[in-house]
Amino acid sequence: MGTSGNDRRIDNIEFNVSDIARSREFYGKAFGWSFTDYGPTYCEFTDGRLTGGLTTGGPIKTGGPLVILYADDLAATQSRLEAAGAKIVKPVFEFPGGRRFHFEDPDGYELAVWSAN
Numbered sequence: 019m020g021t022s023g024n025d026r027r028i029d030n031i032e033f034n035v036s037d038i039a040r041s042r043e044f045y046g047k048a049f050g051w052s053f054t055d056y057g058p059t060y061c062e063f064t065d066g067r068l069t070g071g072l073t074t075g076g077p078i079k080t081g082g083p084l085v086i087l088y089a090d091d092l093a094a095t096q097s098r099l100e101a102a103g104a105k106i107v108k109p110v111f112e113f114p115g116g117r118r119f120h121f122e123d124p125d126g127y128e129l130a131v132w133s134a135n
Contacts, residue, residue: 031070031085034078035125041072044124048095048102049087080126092117092133099131 035041038061045051045063053072054062061072065087089095092110099121100106107128108120118132 028068031068033070033072033123033125033127034076035072035074036078037124038072038074040124044102044104048099048104078125080128084128084130086118086130086132089131089133090135092119092131092135095131096121
């Protein structure tokens with residue numbers, strides 16, 4: 019975490035999960051993330067730009083800040099999420115600047131995906 023030049027920028031996102039293997043499969047299938055294991059209770063993920071972690075080191079915490087991902091093709095991304103087992107909790111809606119939808123991952127975290135198209 020933390021490197022010079024990233025002061026006051028989002029650096030890492032960490033999810034407490036009940037099953038690291040299940041979460042790896044879900045996010046790998048839905049978004050193509052890659053993973054590095056650091057022992058049995060922590061796995062780092064990267065989307066090629068941002069890193070974060072999956073850990074079983076604490077209780078599952080639903081809610082919290084809304085993590086919003088970007089997609090060039092919103093419909094294709096929603097299809098991949100549904101195929102990976104996501105529950106769509108807020109259907110696609112328009113807002114100034116684009117469209118987005120919200121989904122829950124297998125542990126109940128709510129995230130959103132938006133597109134300018």
